[in-house]
Amino acid sequence: MSLINPDVTPEKDFPLRDDIRLLGRILGDTIREQEGEAAFEIVERIRQTSIRFHRDEDEIARRELETILNSLSRGRTNQIIRAYSYFSHLANLAEDQHHVRRSRAHAMAGAHAMEAAAPREGTLARALKLIQEAGISHNALQAFFGSALVCPVLTAHPTEVRRKSTIDREMEISQILAQRDRQQMTPDEEAACQDGLRRAILTLWQTSILRRNRLKVIDEVNNGLSYYDYTFFKEVPRVYAALEDQLAAMDPVWDNTELPSFLRMGSWIGGDRDGNPFVTADALRQALLLQSKHALSFYLEELHCLGAELSLDGRYVNVSDEVQELAKASPDPSPHRQDEPYRRAITGIYARLAATAARLGHGDVARHAVGEAPAYDSVEEFEGDLSILHRSLRSNGSGSLSRGRLRKLRRALDVFGFHLASLDMRQNSDVHQRVVAELFEKAVPGTDYEGLSEDKRVALLLEELATPRLLTSPYLEYSTETTSELAIVREAAEAHRRYGRAAVPNYVISKASDPSDILEVALLLKEAGLLRPRGGEMDVNIIPLFETIADLRHCSGVMDALFALPDYMRLLRSRGQAQEVMLGYSDSNKDGGFLTSGWELYKAEIELIEVFKRHGVALRLFHGRGGSVGRGGGPSYQAILAQPGGAVQGAIRITEQGEVIAGKYSNPDLGRRNLEILAAATLEASLLHSGQSAPRAEYLNAMEELSDSAFRAYRALVYETEGFERYFWESTVIGEIANLNIGSRPASRANSRRIEDLRAIPWVFGWAQCRLMLPGWYGFGSAVNEWLEKRPETGLALLQAMYREWPFFQALLSNMDMVLAKSNIAIASRYSNLVADDSLREAIFPRLRREWEDSIRQLLAIMQQQSLLDGNPLLARSIRNRFPYLDPLNHLQIELLKRHRSGDADEQVVQGIHLSINGIAAGLRNSG
Structure with missing residues (x-):
């Protein structure tokens, strides 16, 4: 029996169905033309048989499918895998376009209705409406925008397997689908669109999905930069413009208000060296250079277009004296622009920016300046010149012109500066400890820093931080590791001088567990001049990352002890008396399981709120969420609003990782929607939910008991079952993932197969590929069973009430609902047959099956659903429609794994x- 309700397609989803059919038909035609009729017929036969099996649960169809797949030649096998992989990618594009279509339909319905439709959840319009209804004052809203920070942080992802070449073609397909959707076409126009789709799909078919060589760090940087072209450069300014206009419509007092740039971009790509030996000072320098070049290239192109637009003649319009001065200073000698002061001013601005690009080492610009001009010394100088244009236009009857390209350029500059995105440094606390120990030992032999107690380490570090004298010496030799770490912070200091402090504003410490972990980084910053003891100044935020269950349980104590140090608090005052703390979702899940990870994160936030309040320090949380539920992923809006009251104090940073970046930000319409969701949720959580009361005590007690039970069940399986490590490596594609050319970072932190050393991303990705999705649910069934055994009369009713009334519990179970809907125990059982030891397989897989069944049964009972995803029919249909295309890929993957592991080196x-x-990841979407 199907776990997902097989409902019919509603009329509003007919366009989605039609788009998928169109793309599928063109893909089929392409396969027939390129590979021959026989290949096409096999693809079709597999498709129809798989659909028949899923629709009717026809066992004859299942056996027929297996026979077809097992009889394929090696060459034909890869053709089939490519066909079904590309179908999954094309289906994703159709679904993305349908989300855009539904959003536009909602907006247009509201615009044409007698009464405006209520704004959709997750929009800034709805957030402002709720704030207005709640009676939030203008001053409170203004104060929020004055200090707010919403920052998605792009990170490189070791399971992101798509190449930019394929993403570019997919973008082309998306644009054609959007064009077909937004205009009524003549037959010729429709034919031209379909021809465009055929060319793009043919190019995809003839382009390799895979990379032949492993990505380098700089390749990852360039991949990340492409999303600025797709989305961020154009859509971030649009979010601001819409918000300012909505505020003005809500209350005239906001007219002509320019909000501070609270929505900004961050990145780890080129600065995150935790376990990645390829992120060096040179990589950091190159990443910053590429980021800066990307930003200035965009500004130069926009200036060129702006100059073409602002052809205003000084004989017909008044122009401010400031603009006239800019025009006089311009090196533009053209007599054709003698009476066009705005154009002459802009060519001068262009020349200065081109000189700035040259000074920053960008090389030749796309269009040469008309003459020489001095470079800008700072972003503020460039902003000042653009503001002169803006003020003149507004003051002289051309205000609407200032609200076009110039408005967006000024906002882009304010957001992106000369650095584009704030690049975080990140390193593991173990590395810092070794480096600091060596520095002390070289300076004062016999210090034995690593042998000291925590109190003595803190005392020694504070003593050293109090003096401006450097600990390092140019006359001493240091280990390769220490030399590299010192070079990194010195390069960050150079970036501050070159691009401004916003270029590298943060230093994240992985596996932080003691105050000394933070002070060690402070010492390294001092060695680079980024911390100055005499003035109590620190130019970089030091951010501890608490990521294991034990670290989460102790993090409030660590911060309490840190804030009790007057010397550290003195430094913190130079950072606005604000401290950022990062919480790790991925590793806490791998350490303690899904339920316990979520609960310990929630409790940690509550305890941190209290500690920070007591010390008078502003809390900023950095959520290390991944793409999959097993790594803390899930809908961002619900996740932010599910935070405990007071956790979102106007500021939040969230990691955006791998295939989730492509899913959220490669389509500009979806990208703007996702940026707006982050901003709207932060606004609501800060102003509407900040003082919300804590959940009922019995809910908290119930979660504590459920978490304890789930933790025991998870640890018993993953860390206490003999042979489980071997079971994992043999029943998943983790070994093959480790060898795939999909990222610069190794799959494990250390050269071992221990689960403790394995990175959380391949851990989750491996379970997703075999369709078990274990990190997203294991332990839940056991926990609820144990709970209900103790309370057979009242236990279920209480859990149902928790689900109805508590946003945290709702989000937790909703994410689990999605993960379980994507799982398939029958397919997972076939992967278990890859385990060579029969006794090991029989000892473990039945446990997995029982827990899976119990988790689904108890989840449905608590959510009061008949089947998985009853409350999300669109996602249910999406998953149900994908299964017939995923199953053949899983089957063929299993057969190929058998051959490969038996020694077939073909x-x-x-x-x-x-x-x-690649194909399975595309079909599952948020899988790693």
């Missing part, structure tokens, strides 16, 4: 495995 087998990994 390149087609290896390629087929890697292609199947």
